[in-house]
Amino acid sequence: MKGIKAVFNKLLLLLLITVLGASCVSREKIVYFQDLEQQKALMDSIQNTFKIQPNDLLNIVVSAYDLEAVRPFNLISETRPTTGYAGLASGTAQQQNYLTAEDGTIDFPVLGRIKVAGLSRTELSEMLVQRISEYVKDPIVTIRIVNFKVSVLGEVARPGTYNVEGERLTLPEALGLAGDMTIFGRRDNVLVIRDNGGSKEYKYLDFRDSDVLNSDFYYLQQNDVVYVEPNNAQIQSSSFNRNTSIYISVASLLLSVLVIIFR
Template identity: 30%
Template sequence: MRVKYIITIGIVLLILSGCNRRSQLLYMKDLNPAGEELVAKPPQYKLQPGDLLFIQLITSSPEISQAFNNPAGSQFLTRTQDESSLYFNGHTLDAEGFVTLPFLGSAKLEGLTLDEARSEIRILTEKLFKDASVVVKLANFRVTVVGEVRQPGTFRNFNDYLNIFEALAQVGDISENGNRKNVLVVRQTDTGSKTFRVNLNDKSVFTSEAFYLLPNDVIIVEPIGNKIFQMNVPYITLTFSTISTLILLYNFITRL
């Protein structure tokens, strides 16, 4: 009877462990099954010195457009353009927050949103071209994801906004050993680095400042306790084995 009791307890513990494991893998598990509306407001990114911009001027004259736009600028920013093309043909905000444009001169864009920067450049173009259209895109929107994900690395975002779930999808999602309850997001600011802790198991993630990512954000997915224990198993086994050997050796010597 005692053996059956122990076996039953073991089976129950295994079942509970499996249920708990499944719960850890679910995103926003507290969502209402009937559906509910969750609203997250995208941030308005302010341009900073060092930002790389893709700027294109479109006029009724192909010659003028070609003269303003560099070879890579003659086409819209696409996923096929490599880092070197964007770096050499883009426009970088200098240390003072200015960008220098062919024929148009300099414009201070630091602290402006992309829409505001587009309007600022549009004012410059009106002095020379009445029918010009201006395209402004952020070319250095890169995010790094490391830790317990399937394909850690850095990737470039070609959309105006990027949320944390989209970023994780880019790297193959969090592995089974990743801690979804305590994801760390590191963000660079004017005064240094700012960190956020995000619980992806809870719908409160939508209200987090880190739900929408900003350029150069770093996502760090830490391992869950089980993974840490698994990593330490060899050392624990070695320690117990060493202790057992020493005890046996001690008993052998004392009996001589």
């Protein structure tokens, strides 16, 4: 009887050690940007290197003091006026967007076909101002990306594709949209996949290291894909039955009961 009791006590002790060991995770495996102070001097130099790509949808508005002078440079769709209440004529005008073609060009009013892919929003704005200045005095060009989106997949709370206003989005902000990484996501191996002019680029980033702030992939670009890899515990658990945790709990309870009986 004493031998059986000793065996059960050892099994119970082993089970407790296993549970406690599995629940202990070091700070170094979880916390983001652990050496942030060391990177403080470099953070101010981070820049958004977003470039326009094929299939980007651009909203371009040209304005000036003389609005009639810049009217030909704005892509506006107008409906024919109709007679409405009390005989008043009404119509609508809507600013249209430019879809960047596969060759990286758009068809711009008056100026014709122009190359926009590979330019930043600022560079394109400066180029248009220069060319429109040949026709209009002191034009102002405002450009906005209207279909900017990224996909966040893997071990995050809400995986999916997210549309973003504007074109400035950091990697932490994208993870925030997806509800952040789950506890099962690998902080040291976050993958960013980028389509750069028809060629695929990718980078694995360690979120525990603040040097990620200086990466070219810190600022996401149009159609970037972020993938958070599951850790080993999650991968191993996927091979078990969904009810494994229930079975372990029941076995633990039975073991405790047997220890009490044979005590």
